[in-house]
Amino acid sequence: MKNILTKFALAGALLAPLAFAAPAFAATVVYDNVPSLGNVPSVGFEATAAKEFGGQIQLAGTDRNDPIVTVLMSSWGCESGHWYSGDCTTTPAATFSHPITLNIYNVNGDNSPGTLITTATQTFDIPLRPSADGTNCTGGNAGKWYNGSTCFNGFATPVSFNLTGVILPDKVIVSVAYNTTHYGVSPIGESAPCYTSSGGCGYDSLNVGTYSSASVGSYPLPADAYQSSTWSGAYCDGGTGGTGTFRLDAGCWTGFQPAIKVEASTPVPPEVHIFKYVDGVQATALNANGASFPMLTTFNSSVYGLVTDAPFTLSPVPWGPGIPYEASYIGGAFGDDYATHEVVSGNDVVGASCTDGEPFALVGYTTGDTLALAQAAPKSTTAPSFTNLQSDKYVIVWNQTCQDPPPLLCTDGTTQSSLLETVTIPANASIPTFSNNLLASGTDYLLKAYGTADAGDGITFDARYSFRVPTSAMWTDAVSTYEYLGTQLLDLRLNGATPWGNLDYANEYWSLVLGNGAQASFLIDDAFYPNNTGELKVDIYACMPNIKYVTGGGNYKLSKTVFWTFGGNVWQTGTGAPVGQFEVVNHLTKTNYHFNVITDVSLGDDNKTVDFDAVGWIQDNGKTPVSAHFTIVDNGEPGKDQDTILVSGLLGDPTPVTITGGNFQVYSSI
Numbered sequence: 001m002k003n004i005l006t007k008f009a010l011a012g013a014l015l016a017p018l019a020f021a022a023p024a025f026a027a028t029v030v031y032d033n034v035p036s037l038g039n040v041p042s043v044g045f046e047a048t049a050a051k052e053f054g055g056q057i058q059l060a061g062t063d064r065n066d067p068i069v070t071v072l073m074s075s076w077g078c079e080s081g082h083w084y085s086g087d088c089t090t091t092p093a094a095t096f097s098h099p100i101t102l103n104i105y106n107v108n109g110d111n112s113p114g115t116l117i118t119t120a121t122q123t124f125d126i127p128l129r130p131s132a133d134g135t136n137c138t139g140g141n142a143g144k145w146y147n148g149s150t151c152f153n154g155f156a157t158p159v160s161f162n163l164t165g166v167i168l169p170d171k172v173i174v175s176v177a178y179n180t181t182h183y184g185v186s187p188i189g190e191s192a193p194c195y196t197s198s199g200g201c202g203y204d205s206l207n208v209g210t211y212s213s214a215s216v217g218s219y220p221l222p223a224d225a226y227q228s229s230t231w232s233g234a235y236c237d238g239g240t241g242g243t244g245t246f247r248l249d250a251g252c253w254t255g256f257q258p259a260i261k262v263e264a265s266t267p268v269p270p271e272v273h274i275f276k277y278v279d280g281v282q283a284t285a286l287n288a289n290g291a292s293f294p295m296l297t298t299f300n301s302s303v304y305g306l307v308t309d310a311p312f313t314l315s316p317v318p319w320g321p322g323i324p325y326e327a328s329y330i331g332g333a334f335g336d337d338y339a340t341h342e343v344v345s346g347n348d349v350v351g352a353s354c355t356d357g358e359p360f361a362l363v364g365y366t367t368g369d370t371l372a373l374a375q376a377a378p379k380s381t382t383a384p385s386f387t388n389l390q391s392d393k394y395v396i397v398w399n400q401t402c403q404d405p406p407p408l409l410c411t412d413g414t415t416q417s418s419l420l421e422t423v424t425i426p427a428n429a430s431i432p433t434f435s436n437n438l439l440a441s442g443t444d445y446l447l448k449a450y451g452t453a454d455a456g457d458g459i460t461f462d463a464r465y466s467f468r469v470p471t472s473a474m475w476t477d478a479v480s481t482y483e484y485l486g487t488q489l490l491d492l493r494l495n496g497a498t499p500w501g502n503l504d505y506a507n508e509y510w511s512l513v514l515g516n517g518a519q520a521s522f523l524i525d526d527a528f529y530p531n532n533t534g535e536l537k538v539d540i541y542a543c544m545p546n547i548k549y550v551t552g553g554g555n556y557k558l559s560k561t562v563f564w565t566f567g568g569n570v571w572q573t574g575t576g577a578p579v580g581q582f583e584v585v586n587h588l589t590k591t592n593y594h595f596n597v598i599t600d601v602s603l604g605d606d607n608k609t610v611d612f613d614a615v616g617w618i619q620d621n622g623k624t625p626v627s628a629h630f631t632i633v634d635n636g637e638p639g640k641d642q643d644t645i646l647v648s649g650l651l652g653d654p655t656p657v658t659i660t661g662g663n664f665q666v667y668s669s670i
Helices: 002-012 370-376
Strands: 027-030 042-044 050-058 065-075 095-107 113-127 154-161 171-177 208-213 225-229 247-249 260-265 274-276 292-299 305-314 326-329 337-340 362-367 393-401 414-416 421-426 432-440 445-451 451-458 459-461 464-469 492-494 508-514 519-525 533-545 545-557 559-572 578-586 591-603 609-618 623-632 644-648 661-666
Touching: 042 050, 050 095, 050 260, 065 095, 065 113, 065 225, 065 508, 113 154, 113 623, 274 305, 274 370, 292 326, 305 326, 337 393, 362 370, 370 393, 421 432, 421 519, 492 533, 519 533, 519 591, 545 609, 559 591, 559 609, 559 644, 578 609, 591 623, 623 661
Parallel strands: 274 393
Antiparallel strands: 027 260, 042 208, 050 171, 050 225, 065 154, 065 208, 065 260, 095 113, 095 171, 225 247, 274 326, 292 305, 292 337, 362 393, 414 533, 421 533, 432 519, 445 508, 445 533, 451 459, 451 533, 459 464, 492 519, 545 559, 545 661, 559 578, 578 591, 591 609, 609 623, 623 644
């Protein structure tokens, strides 16, 4: 199986390990005319009565998805004083907050603004410009700040907009809009507290930066810009083309294009990540016992074509540098169809249920757009199938460990009886439900609780554990989001206790309970019963004491020659089944007879004679079959020269012999 998948992986990474990182949308710069300078020429909105200002740009390359657009602003505001009066004073790192809107338009054939592609408004902490430097900035530069080499009035500061989900065309118009005291879409007015402060409002001294050349991309209209202003003097044509609307302003903007940077990416095709969980947690070589779980996948891809039922495994050996028990479908294309399912027949690892006799059983599948959502989703036995993939998907294949049969829970000397009764407990019953049978004092009973019910609010529960959609990642003892009510909430209480053990994904729990001479009482522990629906059930079995009929052994000899030796145990279980084993050795022929199947056993009326039939073999190379009828009589203690044994069909003499050594014990009960 792995060879097939390896070929796919080499050809196009069909199934490769998952690296726990977001897909690498390596953002590429597709337009840039933002310089690394202390300040740039700029357009002030309060000074030019502007509402909106922008330019047309041509993007380089082919990356167009999820753009990050950066606009270089120029801040001329001071904490106190002003740039124009030479008394600007600002505490280092002082800022003001202001919302700025970015608009991106299509370009019409006549270069006028087309339809709006996207708009985004964010509030930014804009730095105020540094204080005037009276030492380094004097004469004509008096009142400016100093960056170590040059004196400036304004302070260049970038603002960035992350436009996830947007796809840009090759050519767009990018603009900026914000409000000032007297201008903008919604002028703020003179009532703002900052208006009468010593430094005024920072947004009144906030400008949009411009620059003369683009290092990436190009200017389709290098002499033109786009703006909306109510002042005719702001336009190249003196406002003859109209004012107050966002329009092309042609002819006077050479060397002063809006300073903008655009980064974008090409999206990685969607991937499907498949995880194996065992008993509620991520599979490991330890909890999965090193097993390799067989899977099949079918997909239809423009990259790989149609592939049907390709085998792979979820195993402790990772795919490449990945994690154990995980595989991924990668390298496909948008629009692919993908399906997968676990193989639950014809293998010795996993079955459709624990009744199949395999070490693991399929519980179901969950899916989600993230691993966390897949963990929280309700399980379904329907195999995952995705059509027209447009985003990553996560699949969890849930398995449970299959446990040994419950009769082993009866203590030594007892055997599980046939079913005594089934008790049905309604989920909405606020009073106890009682068994029909009294549980006899001193007798062990084996109880099997099973089934699930609904408690409303997305909660499914069994005898002890619960799962709540959408907050649960797995079944838990405490109810998700209701932990404050305690772990006993929604437990099936038996005589006021919760005897059910560890989580079982088949929702079946066995418990060994000592009878107290009363009926068993069952009640679901809840704070509010009316919204519960469904029922839980409990099967009750008794652990019946075994009847031990005969045990011990001895020999038969004449003079000092041992002819025969005998020994073993034969009894009847609490359900009436004869069991045991018996050994007979003929020392003259050196023949060993081993009887391991007891077909019938009975106790005589004298309570000291036991008759039983047995089948076994002669312990030679071929294990020759043999059968016999035994009659053993316990004539008292110590047994030697008193107890007798007759083996019909085996000993030459069909009459009883008295053992000359040893002791047989015959009982009427344990």
